[in-house]
Amino acid sequence: MPSAVGVVTFPGSLDDRDVMQAVSLAGGTAVPLWHGDSDLRGVDAIVLPGGFSYGDYLRCGAIARFAPVMVEVVAAAGRGMPVLGICNGFQVLCESHLLPGALLRNAGLHYVCRDQALRVESTATAWTTGLEPGARIVAPVKHGEGRYTADTETLDRLEGEGRVVVRYVEGNPNGSLRDIAGITNEAGNVVGLMPHPEHACDPLVGASADGLALFASVLTAVVGAA
Amino acid sequence: MTVAPPTVDTVANAVDDPDLEQPYAELGLAPDEYARIREALGRRPTECELSMYSIMWSEHCSYKSSRVHLRQFGDLPKGDRMLAGIGENAGVVAVSDTLAVTFKAESHNHPSYVEPYQGAATGVGGIVRDILAMGARPVAVMDSLRFGDVDHPDTRRLVPGVVAGVGGYGNCLGLPNVGGEIAFDPSYNGNPLVNALCLGVLPRERLQTAKASGVGNQVILYGARTGRDGIGGVSVLASATFSDGGPAKRPAVQVGDPFQEKIVTEATLEMYDRGLVVGIQDLGGAGFTCAISETAAAGGLGMHVTLDAVPLREASMEPWEVLSSESQERMLAIVAPESVEEVLALCHRWGVIATVVGEVTGSGRLEVDWHGERVVDVVPATLAEDGPVYDRPLARPASLDALQADRAEDLPRPTSSAALRAELLRVVASPNVCDPSWVTDQYDRYVLRDTVLAQPEDAGLLRIDGGPLGVALALDGNGRYAALDPYVGAQLALAEAARNVAVTGAEPVAVTDCLNVGSPEDPGVMWQFAEIVRGIADGCRALEVPVTGGNVSFYNQTGDVPINPTPVVGVLGIHSDVTARTPMGFARAGDAVLLLGTTREELSGSEWAWVAHRHLGGLPPAVDWAAERALHAVLAQAPLASAHDLSTGGLASALTEACLRNGLGATVTLDDGTFVALFSESAGRALVSTPSPEAVEDACAAAGLACLRIGEVGGTALVVAGAFEIGLTELAAAHTGTLPALFG
Structure with missing residues (x-):
């Protein structure tokens, strides 16, 4: 039986169905999870998808953090379950203190949608084992609040511990400090990404096929752990 | 503490106090309309009823000035795909035995002038709800935007707000924005046009x-x-x-x-x-x-x-x-x-x-x-x-003869290769031809994972139901052409939108429109409107496609000066296999470059005439529907690596965009008449590239379509043999720099 990846739908989640399709393409079983339920339905890994959860009112991800399902997500992450936050999901992970730092309004003040070149900096996370270290991959960014920000000490620690997962190359779309596009926690099971791997799984409808490896990685990781 | 409810004007009051003076004029009702309401009710209306009649009988809701003309759309053959049409919230077209799509364009011009962000945002929101009300899941949006001169202070205020509003609403709703257009002309100073289109998909039985x-x-x-x-x-x-x-x-x-x-x-x-x-x-x-x-x-x-x-x-x-x-x-x-x-x-x-x-x-x-x-x-x-329904007076404006006699074909032309090169760079950098990424990069085009083609491609192409079935959409207009001849201008908008759908390999099957003009109380404007409707109706009959719905926006004028009449036409096409779609950019070095269709000396209303001389006069390009249909047939069948519509900016613009899309240069030979070849805006043409030029030539011969083999893909420059060459870096700088420099 294929491994089950839960995809959380908050009110205002937009890329939830897209992530479920990507999970299926990678050979996994996608399981919908509802923001109001305190039930992870037995999944092996969790994705918090992009969108505008709760309208992004107050601050991106600030309200989603208090959703009943997030209590379970935080607990599962603590037990080592792989968790990936994409775009708004990354913002939710930061608000939930599963990842350090914050994502601020883009430096150019505009929403930016473009095919973005990235460099793979860490393959030591549950979500990136299938990628090549140093590889250039392409995935779309599409956000208005993606400027990764943290204090210097945190940034130095992330760099020193190899916790920068991907970095923007050939142009920084949002003014992120040190061109950071994605980071992981100390254990390497929780990853936040501003680029959208689910929109880089099929060149017909995405920017490339480079993102499929992330979903394949986690399926390998959970099978290995089982 | 209880507060007594404020007194309201009840039906009983209206009977008891029949002569109460009512502010109907302030609500936009004419005296005879007010009399008609009293007649319908057999008494005076209550305050509530009066406001209901005033809004339901407004131009916007009742189509009272346009209805007598729009009947022509209803009289068109429906075809065998149309499941719902004019009069519904949106037209519905069958795309398979089980699925249908619904689409419609609508204007939100006046609100966007007053408050650009909210006006544009709610324009998107409104059309999305129309689509939802048909039983469909909304799956994509497009927008057609027109602003005044780039130097006009209002334009600086409106462009960032409108673009952020379209993006802010559509992005947050999770709908990919897959195309549209942006144009600038002083006729829209004080009267921007914000037209939005939405597409939805539904199981046929869920209508x-x-x-x-x-x-x-x-x-x-x-x-x-x-x-x-x-x-x-x-x-x-x-x-x-x-x-x-x-x-x-x-x-x-x-x-x-x-x-x-x-x-x-x-x-x-x-x-x-x-x-x-x-x-x-x-x-x-x-x-x-x-x-x-x-x-x-x-x-x-x-x-x-x-x-x-x-x-x-x-x-x-x-x-x-x-x-x-x-x-x-x-x-x-x-x-x-x-x-x-x-x-x-x-x-x-x-x-x-x-x-x-x-x-x-x-x-x-x-x-x-x-x-x-x-x-x-x-x-x-x-x-x-x-x-009320009004058959308002029409009059062809007396000034039109002088305008049409002032032909751009008579304007001075560049006399050297260096001047020709410089004018090409000016045309491709003009706000109406330049790269619109500054706008479109503010829109999510990926969400829902069905976007096969999106801007800057000629049409949006969406995968339906997991594929390979797809639908293509294009939204086009040209107010300058319509100012010179509204009948032909409307047909050119229809022809361009249909062509943009056809270059992807899709078959055009249905039409929606937003007809933006000045005041219907001006007989000259009303004549333009009647000509526009007649033009679209005749064009649809020639293409054998129905008009499934649309919208009219009157009163786009400041004082006595109306905008250029601007029919914006949306065409829906069906693509049988989106994996075989034809993109716009040159794809492989060594492919042959061909120009399909006939180039005539048609420079009036062109971007060149505007950029080089700030000139608008003459007659717009002619429309030949048989040639358009022949072109559609070739585009659907021939083995093409790329296909790109020729429209504003002519071949100069098409070559620039085809080269820059994938960073592949081309060398073309335009024989004599290089200037006309580059800047004419003759309709019915497409720039294609192919590894099999003979097969394309055979297809054109079979369809009776003119076809000229003009060159080859390759290199890092756009080379016009015997005239000039422009490195792609220089070309890209000209083409992409304009909007960021203007709007940050």
Whole structure:
């Protein structure tokens, strides 16, 4: 039986169905999870998808953090379950203190949608084992609040511990400090990404096929752990 | 402490006090229209009824000036795909045995001038709800934007706001924006055009109607609370000309909340899936009034409404305000009594407020109570269907002869290769031809994972139902052509949109339009409008495609000066296999470059004439429908690596865009007449590349289409043999630098 990846739908989640399709393409079983339920339905890994959860009112991800399902997500992450936050999901992970730092309004003040070149900096996370270290991959960014920000000490620690997962190359779309596009926690099971791997799984409808490896990685990781 | 409810003007009052002076003129009603309302009611209207008639009989809702002309669209052959057409919220077209798509374009010009962000945002929101009301999941949007001169102070204010509004709403709603257009012309100073299109997909059996049928069925209002925003939007903003009082009208602009629309969308789709909806209507222009009167009229029965049950943002709202508010993100559903609890629970789960506000009755009347007092008692059809219809006077403007005689073909032309090169760079950098990424990069084009082609491609192409089936969409207009000849200009817009769909390999099957013009009370404008409708109708007959719906925007003028008449035409195409789509950019070095179609010396109304001479005069390019259809046939069959429509900016623009798309240069030989070849805007043409030029030439010969092999893909420059070359870096700098430099 294929491994089950839960995809959380908050009110205002937009890329939830897209992530479920990507999970299926990678050979996994996608399981919908509802923001109001305190039930992870037995999944092996969790994705918090992009969108505008709760309208992004107050601050991106600030309200989603208090959703009943997030209590379970935080607990599962603590037990080592792989968790990936994409775009708004990354913002939710930061608000939930599963990842350090914050994502601020883009430096150019505009929403930016473009095919973005990235460099793979860490393959030591549950979500990136299938990628090549140093590889250039392409995935779309599409956000208005993606400027990764943290204090210097945190940034130095992330760099020193190899916790920068991907970095923007050939142009920084949002003014992120040190061109950071994605980071992981100390254990390497929780990853936040501003680029959208689910929109880089099929060149017909995405920017490339480079993102499929992330979903394949986690399926390998959970099978290995089982 | 209790506060006595404010006195309201009841039906009983209206009978008792028949001679009360009423402010009908301030609500935009003419004296004879007011007399007609009194006649329909057999008494004076109540305050509530008067505001309902004023908005339902406004130009925006009643199409009173356009209806006599728009009948031509209804008379077109329907084809065998159209499942719903004009008169519905949006046209519906079958794309397979089980699936249909629905699409429609609508204008939000006046609100966008007053408040660019909210005006544009709610323009998107409104058209999305129209699509939702047909039973469809909205799956994509497009926008056609026109602004004044780039140097005009209003343009600086409007462009960032409108673009952020279109993006802010569509992005937050999770709808890919897959194309559209942006243009600048001084004729739009003070009158920007914001036209938005939405596409939805539905199982054919899920098609909904906006009918209040079944006596005893319950009327449920759900979505946002009703506030004071947008009161009188259709009668004040969309049905009158701006004087200098712009900012004072701000309360008439609605404020959008895309998050609310997203949850309303999901709740509505779940209602459809569970089969809970008998009839449905979105609340758009004219708000609750329009929704209850149209559904009641369409159902042919009656409706009783308890108006004080409507959830309000401000408790102090008066009943006429509740009836005419244009607060966004609201829907009205007609539901069987046994389904009410399930609908309310489903809405609650999505965080959507839902309230039973009325019941379908057999009375034949629309009866509205406010705290137990009857404030409205009318036959619903008098509001929704029996509004005034005007056959307004038409007159071809006397100035048109002089304008058409002032031909751009007679203007001075560049006399050296260096000058020709410089003019090409100026044309491809012009705001109307340049790379629009500054705009389109602010729109999500990936969400929903079905976008096969999006801007800067000629058309948006969406995969349907997992593929390989797809639909292509293009939205085009050209106000300059229509200013020179509105009949031909409208046909050119239709021809361009159809061609843009055809270059992807799709077959054009249906048309929607937004017809933007000045005041219908100006006989010259009314003549332009009549010519535009006639042009589109004749063009659709030639292409054998129906008009499935659309929208008219009058009063786009400042003082006595109307905009260039601007028909914006949306064409829907069906693609049988999206994996075989043809993109616009040159794909492989060594491919042959061919120009399909006939180039004539047609420079009037062209971007070159405007850029080089700031000239507008002469006759627009001719339309040859047989040639257009031959071109469509070749584009659908020939083995092409790329295909790109020629339109504004002619071959100069097409070559630039085809080269820059994938960073591949080309060398072309244009023989004599290089200038005309580069800048003519003759219709019916496409620039293609192919590894099999003979096969393309054979296909053209079979279709009777002119075909010229002009060169080869390759290198890092655009080379016009014997004339000049431009490195791609220099070309890209010219093409991409314009909008960022203007708008940051």
